[in-house]
Amino acid sequence: MMASDISSPLDISPYLELGCKHAQRGERSYVDCTAAQIEKRFSCLELGEVPDYFRSLTPAAPMLECFFEAENISNNESEYVQYKGCGMLPLYSKYLVYYQGEIQELRNKTDVKKFFSPIETPQEALALVSALTGYIPKYEVIIPSGFVKMINQIVPSYTKSNGQNYEVRLFSYKCEGCGNHPYFFVNYEVTRSGDLSELSREDIYRDPKEDNRCQD
Numbered sequence: 001m002m003a004s005d006i007s008s009p010l011d012i013s014p015y016l017e018l019g020c021k022h023a024q025r026g027e028r029s030y031v032d033c034t035a036a037q038i039e040k041r042f043s044c045l046e047l048g049e050v051p052d053y054f055r056s057l058t059p060a061a062p063m064l065e066c067f068f069e070a071e072n073i074s075n076n077e078s079e080y081v082q083y084k085g086c087g088m089l090p091l092y093s094k095y096l097v098y099y100q101g102e103i104q105e106l107r108n109k110t111d112v113k114k115f116f117s118p119i120e121t122p123q124e125a126l127a128l129v130s131a132l133t134g135y136i137p138k139y140e141v142i143i144p145s146g147f148v149k150m151i152n153q154i155v156p157s158y159t160k161s162n163g164q165n166y167e168v169r170l171f172s173y174k175c176e177g178c179g180n181h182p183y184f185f186v187n188y189e190v191t192r193s194g195d196l197s198e199l200s201r202e203d204i205y206r207d208p209k210e211d212n213r214c215q216d
């Protein structure tokens with residue numbers, strides 16, 4: 001899946017002024033910047049808006065996610081921010097930010113951390129972890145009917161100060177690989193310079209219909 005279903009996206013008016021427009025492909029929304037040749041300039045297959053909670057990141061900069069195809073770069077993290085698995089294409093993403101009158105490319109995790117550090121609030125920490133990993137906050141976790149619960153108690157997302165650093169809980173889904181495909185949470189520690197350390201993770205529920213399935 002590429003562009004996300006985002007109910008309250010960030011302001012992207014600088015891109016619209018350059019000739020970009022909101023567009024729809026089936027049920028998925030995206031940003032069409034072909035008139036401004038932004039996809040061509042930055043080798044993007046598609047552009048998508050980012051979640052509203054990214055507005056906590058500073059400096060404030062209108063931001064788009066650039067999805068692109070590439071082969072044989074999964075072991076080279078200098079070439080992308082996120083790997084978007086579970087599809088027919090080897091799909092990756094990076095970010096474009098409109099800052100100081102020009103579009104800048106945040107090509108990898110190091111670029112993202114450098115641009116948005118120092119991290120000075122729990123809200124910034126949450127947004128940074130999400131931007132780097134693709135994991136999302138969930139403040140109400142509802143297990144769908146027919147799914148198997150895997151832990152006794154599910155604690156929703158949170159952010160808190162942890163000494164000089166921050167602790168963040170986000171959620172995701174294991175779509176790739178063979179075997180079971182659970183939904184899970186991950187707790188991260190985030191430093192002021194934007195470095196992440198995984199503290200813990202745990203599976204929370206799964207769809208038994210997806211057990212023992214293989215997916216790239």
